[in-house]
Amino acid sequence: MYFKNQQYIKRYRMELDLRRWQHPRIGLPMDYRLVGWNPSLVACHAEVKYQSFRGEIDAEVFPCLGEYEGCHKLMIEIGNKDGFVPEATWLAEYVGAGQRKSEYCGTIQAVRTQRGLASIQNIGVAPLHRGRGIGTALILAALMGLDYTGILRVRLEVTAENRGAIDLYRRLGFRTIRTLYKTVELAPVAPSG
16 A cells, blocks of 8 residues: 555635625524524534534545544534634524424534634534525524624635535625635555556
8 A cells, every 4th residue: 555645625715894794684494493502512513513524525624524523522622712702603403303303403613713803613514404594594693693792804714625615605795815725634545456
């Protein structure tokens, strides 16, 4: 076996100026609701993060997203950051099968990175719940929470191959401000022959 050293993954840093942002109404399908931050929900955020990212390109870029333990550790780290913004951290919950069979299906968090600037972290929607406006609702709720806490600008990063997410962010007012390349270590490859 030999190693192909690394691959470069193209990513975009996008930004939204909340001073120019209009607060749209958050719309969710009737079988869904948003649940605000509570430290007792760390494991729920981690499970949704894992369900959302495993097998996806972002789990290649950030391997911790491809394992439940990595997602749990990441959620604890985010929640413990000095700039963690609870008002911008949400879970989406599907309640269509009744409260006893409800399930969390979307997650978003935000961290203040400097005065007036915050970064949205790991927007994830579990595969069976995609295409229903859950991601849009999570982002809008996070933006409203950030605006409420005095944040002026919001950033996020997205892998260039994730066209659906990029289109969503643009529709919500985010603009690309920088192109980045993330180095990814590749797994060993057996020589052919």
